[in-house]
Amino acid sequence: MISFPEMLPDELFYSCCTRYHIESGNETNSQTMKELFGNPSFKMKCMLPSHLNNFIKRYNCKWGRICSNDILMNHTIYPIFRSFLDYKESDVILQMINGTLKYRPHFILGIKNNLWGQVLNFCSDCVKEDDLNYGFPYWHRLHQVPGILYCPKHCKRLKRSCPGCNFRFETQNNFLVIKRFCRCGHDFSCDIANQVVSLDEYRAQLELINISQDIAYVFSANVFTGHQWQQLYRDRISKTKYFSLTGRLNQRALANDFISFYTRSTLKLLECELSNINWLQHFFNRKKHIYHPIKHILFIRFLYGSISNFYNEVSEAA
Numbered sequence: 063m064i065s066f067p068e069m070l071p072d073e074l075f076y077s078c079c080t081r082y083h084i085e086s087g088n089e090t091n092s093q094t095m096k097e098l099f100g101n102p103s104f105k106m107k108c109m110l111p112s113h114l115n116n117f118i119k120r121y122n123c124k125w126g127r128i129c130s131n132d133i134l135m136n137h138t139i140y141p142i143f144r145s146f147l148d149y150k151e152s153d154v155i156l157q158m159i160n161g162t163l164k165y166r167p168h169f170i171l172g173i174k175n176n177l178w179g180q181v182l183n184f185c186s187d188c189v190k191e192d193d194l195n196y197g198f199p200y201w202h203r204l205h206q207v208p209g210i211l212y213c214p215k216h217c218k219r220l221k222r223s224c225p226g227c228n229f230r231f232e233t234q235n236n237f238l239v240i241k242r243f244c245r246c247g248h249d250f251s252c253d254i255a256n257q258v259v260s261l262d263e264y265r266a267q268l269e270l271i272n273i274s275q276d277i278a279y280v281f282s283a284n285v286f287t288g289h290q291w292q293q294l295y296r297d298r299i300s301k302t303k304y305f306s307l308t309g310r311l312n313q314r315a316l317a318n319d320f321i322s323f324y325t326r327s328t329l330k331l332l333e334c335e336l337s338n339i340n341w342l343q344h345f346f347n348r349k350k351h352i353y354h355p356i357k358h359i360l361f362i363r364f365l366y367g368s369i370s371n372f373y374n375e376v377s378e379a380a
């Protein structure tokens with residue numbers, strides 16, 4: 063019996079299961095699912111695992127001890143949601159991951175757009191680096207986080223397909239491993255020559271890199287849950303031009319300033335434009351909304367400059 067591979071820094075749990083699948087020599091996915099999760103009909107989930115309790119039980123029986131919190135916090139994208147959800151919502155997600163509630167995180171997380179991919183992303187520099195350090199590349203968890211379009215470490219645009227033949231890693235609940243070279247022999251660590259970009263595109267690139275690094279910061283800082291977001295945002299702008307003396311929010315002024323704070327393509331790429339729905343106003347409604355973390359991050363950058371500034375200010379005030 064082979065053992066479960068050691069999880070590498072920032073490796074997606076899915077990636078480790080995939081390496082196990084390859085190393086086991088199992089011919090079918092169901093065989094691997096039975097070995098890892100105890101049920102051949104379970105499907106391998108890519109971004110957020112399901113039936114993690116089953117995995118922990120089987121792991122502890124076969125290979126020793128493993129901590130489910132370590133998997134969750136260091137090898138899945140769960141922390142980004144935990145940081146922006148309240149306790150109750152976080153708990154629902156946890157139960158879905160553990161397998162005690164029906165798995166449908168999209169409903170809770172408010173992810174219904176392309177930012178929640180079934181296509182795995184990679185950074186060509188990370189591929190090269192991992193290949194040098196470990197002898198093979200692997201799937202990084204940060205590269206799969208909705209809203210991260212640039213590698214926070216190398217500041218390079220993440221790729222979703224082979225630059226040589228356009229092969230895409232569409233998971234569809236399968237085990238897909240990334241190697242240094244694609245099936246046609248193209249090197250995943252190669253880059254296409256830099257293209258000339260307009261000033262606007264350049265600005266958008268910088269913004270997207272900053273946002274990617276902000277998201278990475280959320281993971282590394284691993285702070286608090288259960289924020290009263292509406293209250294925090296309201297406090298932050300309560301004495302500004304966005305509120306009248308009678309306490310009425312000037313939605314138009316807020317939206318206009320927010321729109322001009324970012325380039326249009328940044329908001330478009332992140333699917334956070336304000337053209338159809340002014341989602342900013344929901345931050346100030348009494349009605350409770352669940353917001354995609356990327357919306358919080360964009361708004362926090364607008365209000366505080368960066369996530370780290372925000373954390374510092376909030377912790378000083380506490």
Ligand SMILES: [Zn+2]
Pocket residue numbers: 185186187188189213214215216217218
């Ligand atoms: Zn990288």
Ligand SMILES: [Zn+2]
Pocket residue numbers: 224225226227228229244245246247248
């Ligand atoms: Zn290729």
